[in-house]
Structure formats: structure tokens, C-alpha cells
Amino acid sequence: MRLRDLLVRAGITVAVAATLVFALLASRYRFDFEPTWRYRELYGKGLLVTLGATALAFAVGMALGIGVALLRVSRRLPVRHLGDLYVEVIRGTPFLVQVTIAYFGIAPLLRLNDKFLVGTFALGAFAAAYMGEIFRAGIESIDRGQVEAARSLGLSRAQSLRHVVFPQAFKRMIPPLTGELIALTKESSLLFAIGLVEMTAAARQVGADTYKYLEASLVVAAMYLTLTVPLSLLARKLERRLKRSERTGVHL
Amino acid sequence: MTIPPAPPLIALRKVTRRFGTVTALEEVDLDVAKGEVVVLIGPSGSGKSTLLRCVNALERPDAGEVLLGGERVDAARKDIDRLRAETGMVFQHFNLFPHLTAIGNVALAPRLVRGQGDARARALLERVGLSDKADVYPDMLSGGQKQRVAIARALAMEPIAMLFDEPTSALDPEMVGEVLAVMRDLARDGMTMLVASHEMGFAREVAHRVVFMDGGRIVETGAPGDVFERPRHDRTRAFLSKVLRA
Ligand SMILES: Nc1ncnc2c1ncn2[C@@H]1O[C@H](COP(=O)(O)OP(=O)(O)OP(=O)(O)O)[C@@H](O)[C@H]1O
Ligand SMILES: [Mg+2]
Numbered sequence: 001m002r003l004r005d006l007l008v009r010a011g012i013t014v015a016v017a018a019t020l021v022f023a024l025l026a027s028r029y030r031f032d033f034e035p036t037w038r039y040r041e042l043y044g045k046g047l048l049v050t051l052g053a054t055a056l057a058f059a060v061g062m063a064l065g066i067g068v069a070l071l072r073v074s075r076r077l078p079v080r081h082l083g084d085l086y087v088e089v090i091r092g093t094p095f096l097v098q099v100t101i102a103y104f105g106i107a108p109l110l111r112l113n114d115k116f117l118v119g120t121f122a123l124g125a126f127a128a129a130y131m132g133e134i135f136r137a138g139i140e141s142i143d144r145g146q147v148e149a150a151r152s153l154g155l156s157r158a159q160s161l162r163h164v165v166f167p168q169a170f171k172r173m174i175p176p177l178t179g180e181l182i183a184l185t186k187e188s189s190l191l192f193a194i195g196l197v198e199m200t201a202a203a204r205q206v207g208a209d210t211y212k213y214l215e216a217s218l219v220v221a222a223m224y225l226t227l228t229v230p231l232s233l234l235a236r237k238l239e240r241r242l243k244r245s246e247r248t249g250v251h252l
Numbered sequence: 253m254t255i256p257p258a259p260p261l262i263a264l265r266k267v268t269r270r271f272g273t274v275t276a277l278e279e280v281d282l283d284v285a286k287g288e289v290v291v292l293i294g295p296s297g298s299g300k301s302t303l304l305r306c307v308n309a310l311e312r313p314d315a316g317e318v319l320l321g322g323e324r325v326d327a328a329r330k331d332i333d334r335l336r337a338e339t340g341m342v343f344q345h346f347n348l349f350p351h352l353t354a355i356g357n358v359a360l361a362p363r364l365v366r367g368q369g370d371a372r373a374r375a376l377l378e379r380v381g382l383s384d385k386a387d388v389y390p391d392m393l394s395g396g397q398k399q400r401v402a403i404a405r406a407l408a409m410e411p412i413a414m415l416f417d418e419p420t421s422a423l424d425p426e427m428v429g430e431v432l433a434v435m436r437d438l439a440r441d442g443m444t445m446l447v448a449s450h451e452m453g454f455a456r457e458v459a460h461r462v463v464f465m466d467g468g469r470i471v472e473t474g475a476p477g478d479v480f481e482r483p484r485h486d487r488t489r490a491f492l493s494k495v496l497r498a
Binding site: 146148152 | 310333334337339340341343345347348349351360361365405408
């Protein structure tokens with residue numbers, strides 16, 4: 001069963017790839033990857049920036065996201081509104097605009113001019129709105145009786161969250177959080193708006209320098225897939241395991 | 253059975269709790285003495301759960317007060333966590349922690365709150381007849397086993413009183429007996445117990461007192477024999493004729 005799954009999957013991937021290659025060849029375009037190869041160092045630097053920005057933004061998003069979620073499940077109405085406001089503002093504006101405001105508006109106030117730091121924190125603050133929703137949904141999916149049982153035993157509110165709610169909620173949050181990590185990998189490309197040279201910006205520069213836009217983009221597409229496909233396979237595996245342990249999920 | 257007069261361990265003084273337009277409890281007065289077993293009966297919605305939850309500060313009365321060992325139960329007090337641990341609560345739907353094993357469920361609170369090890373938790377599992385299930389997760393346990401773990405968990409903080417909210421209503425009939433046996437055993441040991449239950453046999457045999465509630469009020473209270481055999485109120489009679497026939 002597992003082996004057949006794997007074979008089917010590999011077969012479909014190969015078939016689709018072959019079709020694409022055939023289509024490109026049929027277009028009589030003469031591929032030339034040599035100039036792209038000359039810029040491998042720039043790609044390498046871009047890769048490092050993408051990886052660094054994604055990882056740091058994810059960490060910032062986690063920390064801020066937990067804060068946003070706790071605001072939004074608070075018993076106090078003004079506190080809840082504060083959390084709602086944050087999510088509305090972040091989700092209601094494009095990240096490209098946010099990062100520009102952060103770099104040209106907020107960073108000078110804080111006397112920051114490190115593009116990487118400013119861009120990454122902006123990306124993390126952006127991710128926090130979405131991750132906060134993931135955390136909130138996770139926390140709210142836990143039965144009220146769980147907290148009641150914990151409190152009735154004399155656990156404090158914080159202890160109940162930490163030892164009863166979070167461990168159960170976190171398991172359910174792993175698949176959507178992996179999805180968010182994948183999204184961040186791609187969204188980090190928007191940091192070009194403040195002049196940060198990550199993978200996409202590197203590819204654009206290669207294209208502009210060599211006029212080999214297509215090759216430069218194909219290379220960077222392959223690089224993104226190398227990062228995102230394993231993550232998404234991992235997410236699917238974790239989700240399957242979760243479904244098995246919670247006995248949910250149907251195939252339609 | 254008679255019990256010597258002593259100051260009440262649990263005391264409700266004119267406790268009122270409303271949910272919107274529904275009055276779940278209306279000026280309820282109730283004393284439970286140390287070592288006493290009181291069984292609450294009454295139709296659905298009569299306020300049994302709300303009463304129990306007020307004793308554990310899971311609900312907050314709109315008026316009146318609840319005293320536990322002379323201390324006022326109030327969710328706003330600083331040491332409410334300590335006071336909550338003084339009562340052990342057993343829920344209709346068990347509310348076991350699914351991410352922890354049986355022993356993990358029982359040992360969690362003593363470990364976090366008092367820094368205690370597992371020894372007592374193991375002894376409690378043995379007491380409810382489940383020492384062989386210590387390392388099993390709740391979803392591998394039967395309903396009766398789950399509720400026995402839940403009772404062991406509620407005992408883990410060495411409460412001065414136990415609160416049971418329909419502990420057998422969610423169980424298949426063949427599992428009711430094993431849970432009642434554990435409760436009977438606790439009562440025999442002198443545990444103070446306040447139990448919402450429709451198990452009339454248990455009430456007759458174990459309870460010192462039966463309290464019949466309806467519409468958020470205590471309608472009548474007395475020794476099980478008296479209440480069951482010679483109910484003084486029509487509402488009690490009507491309720492009993494329904495549940496005893498079933
Ligand atoms: N959280 C709540 N919000 C709104 N209404 C509530 C809430 N809890 C209880 N009530 C209402 O208060 C009344 C008393 O409920 P309670 O659960 O105490 O009754 P009960 O005697 O335990 O009934 P049952 O036998 O069905 O468990 C009911 O009318 C119920 O609908
Ligand atoms: Mg109830």
C-alpha cells in the first residue's frame with residue numbers, strides 16, 4: 001500500500017515534469033544555463049538570506065502570535081479588542097505596504113537601519129496575525145471541561161494553559177503552522193521592496209544582468225521547491241499521524 | 253445512620269445564580285457535615301450541577317456565599333487555587349487529560365502544585381483497582397475505568413470533600429457498578445461527599461441525606477428512607493415515581 005502510493009506519486013511527478021520539459025523544448029527556446037551558473041555565488045547569498053529571514057520571522061511570529069492569541073481569548077473585552085485590532089490591521093493591508101512603512105516610517109524612529117532586521121521583524125509581525133489565529137483556533141478547540149478539571153485540582157490559570165491546554169492544542173496546530181512556514185519562505189521574497197537581496201531578488205538581478213530571465217527564474221523556482229516540498233511532505237505525514245491518533249478524517 | 257453534630261464542612265448560604273433570565277439556583281441553603289454523604293436528586297435543569305460548581309468556584313454565585321471549612325469560596329480570592337484543591341470534583345464526562353497516561357492524570361496536580369512524586373498517585377490507582385493501567389492513555393480505557401481514574405485524580409490533592417456530578421450517567425449500564433463500588437468504599441472511609449446522581453439504589457444504601465431540588469430550589473431533604481418512602485411534596489412524589497419506575 002505505502003509502496004504503491006509512493007510509486008503513483010513519483011509517476012505523476014515524472015509525467016508532469018516530462019510534459020513541461022517537452023513543452024519548453026517544443027517552443028524552440030534555446031536554453032542556456034551557463035550565465036546563471038556564473039552567478040551561483042549570488043544565488044547562494046540569496047539562499048542564506050531567504051533561510052535566515054524565514055527562520056527568524058517564523059520565530060518572531062510564534063512569540064508574537066502566542067501573545068496575539070492570548071489577547072484574543074482574554075476575559076477582558078478591551079484586551080480582546082486590542083488583539084482583534086492587530087489582526088484586522090495586518091490582514092487588511094498588503095505586506096509590501098507594511099514592510100515599506102516599517103522600513104521608512106517605524107525603523108528611523110527606533111534608529112534602526114539594518115534592512116535584514118527590520119524586514120525580518122516586519123515579516124514576523126505579519127506572520128503573527130496569521131499564527132495568532134492558528135493558536136487561537138487551537139486553544140479554542142480544547143474542550144472547556146479540560147480547563148475546569150485542571151482548575152478544580154488547584155492548578156493556576158497559567159499552569160492549566162501550560163500543562164493541559166497547550167500540549168493538546170499544539171498537536172493540532174502543527175499542520176497549519178507548517179503551512180505558515182511554507183508561506184513565509186515564499187513571502188520573504190517581498191523583502192526585495194526594501195532592497196534586501198534574497199533568492200528572488202538575486203534571480204531578478206541575474207536575469208537583468210544576463211538577459212536570461214527564464215533560466216534565472218527556473219533555477220530559483222527549483223530552489224524554492226527544494227525548500228518547500230520536504231516541509232509540505234512532513235506536514236502531511238504529521239497530519240496523517242494526528243488523524244490516526246484522533247480517529248478523524250474522511251476521504252471524499 | 254446517624255452522625256454527630258459538628259460545624260458544617262460545606263455551607264451554602266442563600267446562594268443564587270442566574271444565567272440571563274434562567275435562575276439556576278435561588279437562595280439555596282445547604283449544610284454538609286464532615287463525613288456526611290449527601291445525594292442531590294432532581295429533574296434535569298433543577299440546578300444540581302450549578303450547586304456543585306459553586307462549591308468548586310467553577311461558578312460564581314450572584315448572591316449569597318459558599319463556605320468550605322469556614323473559608324469563603326470566591327474565585328476572586330488570591331489563594332483560590334489552594335481552596336479549590338480542598339475539594340475533588342468528578343465530572344459526568346470524566347474530563348481526563350487525553351495527552352497524559354492514567355498515572356500522569358493522577359500525578360499532575362500533586363507534582364505541579366506540591367512538587368510531589370508519583371508514589372501517592374500509584375497508591376490511588378491501586379485503590380480504584382487500576383494499578384495495571386497506570387501507563388495507559390485514556391482513549392484505551394473503558395468508560396468505567398476512565399471514571400475510576402478521574403476519581404483517583406480528584407483524590408490526589410487529598411481533598412476534605414468530594415463532589416460528584418452524575419458520575420455514572422455517561423456510562424454503559426454494566427460499568428455503573430464498578431464506579432459506585434469505588435464511591436461506596438470512599439463513603440465507608442468517612443469521606444465527605446456531595447453527589448448529584450440518579451442512582452436511587454446508591455442513595456438509599458450510602459447517603460445519609462437526600463436533597464430533592466426543582467427549579468433551582470431545595471424542595472425537600474431528609475433521610476433516604478423518608479424521602480423515598482414518604483415524600484412530603486407532590487413534586488418529589490412525581491419525580492420519584494418517574495425515576496423509580498425506570
Ligand atoms: N453556563 C450556562 N449558561 C446558561 N445557562 C446555564 C448554564 N449552566 C446552567 N444553565 C441553566 O441553569 C439551569 C440549571 O442547570 P444545571 O446544569 O445546574 O441543572 P442540573 O440539575 O445539573 O441538570 P442536569 O440533570 O440536566 O444535569 C438550567 O436551566 C440550565 O439550562
Ligand atoms: Mg447537571
